[in-house]
Amino acid sequence: MTTADHGTHALDLVIIGGGPAGMSAALVAGRALLDTVVVNAEAPRNAVTSASHGFLTRDRAHPTELLAIAKLQLSTYDTVSYRKNTAASTSRTAAGFEVVLSDRSVLRSKRLIIATGHTDDLDQLELDGIEDTYGKSVYPCVFCDGFERRGERLAVFGREGAAHYAKVIRLWSDDLMVFTNGSTLDADAVQDLERHGVAVHAEPIRRLESCDGILLAVELQSGERIERDAGFISDEYSRPATMLAESLGVTSSPTEWGTTVLDVDDAGATDIDGLFVVGDARTGFSGLVAAAAEGAACAEAIVHEIAVERWSQQ
Ligand SMILES: Cc1cc2nc3c(=O)[nH]c(=O)nc-3n(C[C@H](O)[C@H](O)[C@H](O)COP(=O)(O)OP(=O)(O)OC[C@H]3O[C@@H](n4cnc5c(N)ncnc54)[C@H](O)[C@@H]3O)c2cc1C
CATH class of the missing domain: 3.50.50.60 (FAD/NAD(P)-binding domain)
Known part of the structure; x- marks a missing residue:
């Protein structure tokens, strides 16, 4: 060379x-x-x-x-x-x-x-706290980082793609929640997720709480704080x-x-x-x-x- x-x-x-x-x-x-x-x-x-x-x-x-x-x-x-x-x-x-x-x-x-x-372009996600956690405990790709997070309390952040992504991520953990950050998912998709034990939170997210890049909780606009260890993002x-x-x-x-x-x-x-x-x-x-x-x-x-x-x- x-x-x-x-x-x-x-x-x-x-x-x-x-x-x-x-x-x-x-x-x-x-x-x-x-x-x-x-x-x-x-x-x-x-x-x-x-x-x-x-x-x-x-x-x-x-x-x-x-x-x-x-x-x-x-x-x-x-x-x-x-x-x-x-x-x-x-x-x-x-x-x-x-x-x-x-x-x-x-x-x-x-x-x-x-x-x-x-x-x-993380700004597009409109998720306060994503800059601190991106690549450390909140990831784009479950194939890339799911193994390291297997069995943990996981979040799926996203809109239309979240329902399908949750099914995939379920292979890595049964403790799974979907956060749509204010978007409305199709009613049948919500019903299907909930029937499989995946709670869907449609409320806007106030911030991702983390320490040294490690996700601790998702705080909703209402002030409710839901503990999660890691997350995956379904949106483009x-x-x-x-x-x-x-x-x-x-x-x-x-x-x-x-x-x-x-x-x-x-x-x-x-x-x-x-x-x-x-x-x-x-x-x-x-x-x-x-x-x-x-x-x-x-x-x-x-x-x-x-x-x-x-x-x-x-
Ligand atoms: C947080 C995160 C974690 C990931 N983890 C994994 C993983 O564990 N396993 C996996 O398989 N994939 C992972 N990926 C995906 C992986 O990084 C990409 O799919 C892969 O890097 C794509 O390779 P590439 O060569 O196309 O682009 P890149 O690896 O992004 O390389 C593009 C290169 O082009 C250079 N470049 C850009 N513009 C110019 C310019 N004008 N002039 C000269 N050079 C320029 C850049 O500096 C860069 O070096 C991850 C992605 C992200 C965002």
Whole structure:
């Protein structure tokens, strides 16, 4: 891995974002001898957590440890150059793409992968106290953190998605309550939850009471204080970390959850020649293994494209 200035030299591939999606794409591309640069602002989405779960061989690793190992392993490939930097803008050129970094240096490449992830917008949740507890005892993903909270007194915070999420979280604990924070759930859904022993609190939440990030209780507007040890959030409250894909003309479509996803195929290919989007940037919430897999699959697709292209030029 080098830090050479790529100036006017056109690279095979630029990857913006160095989470599991981007770094995994870089590994496959570098091993296929593609001249590759990764630009990474080094702010992974799960940085608020103390341990990442569910990534086979890396279970319980700290998010920064994952990045450190990825950088170390990529550093052994002279085909891959890593830049700790931020991509400020991207544009299309006759030959591919131009990426301007925050230090004003410019990268040019025929192909571009955007792997910049999603950013959680906690304000959208309107939950006083979420900043203190997020990633420590109130989480987005039960697959990621449910095991550590098994058998505890759990809260599910959310609106439409809460009824289904409660059924899933029930696998980890029987002591479960749904808090809709002022929203009204469908009457049949409430009846179904209550029949299964899951109380539903529709009253607005005054605040989450916690100590050192650990949830102690949910305080309702009425002053009622309901003790809970941990919580999971069912609502969508994240947005793309960058609008780089959209700025290049990638379109998006609405999902059944009221969010939007970019229009890309399974390998991350967009309708724009040479442009790919992978990981959370593509799906909203991939998880570490899926993001790494998406990055690898995308790079493999790119390698196939380039192989055919070079073959036909010979
Ligand atoms: C609280 C929390 C806990 C989680 N726990 C787990 C877990 O235990 N297990 C699990 O599988 N998943 C977990 N996840 C989900 C997981 O973090 C994401 O699904 C995964 O990180 C997605 O990988 P990615 O590579 O797409 O994006 P990210 O890991 O977010 O990486 C994107 C990278 O792009 C960089 N970037 C952004 N913009 C730019 C730019 N303009 N220029 C250059 N670089 C840029 C960022 O700095 C970042 O380094 C958790 C998520 C959260 C929020």
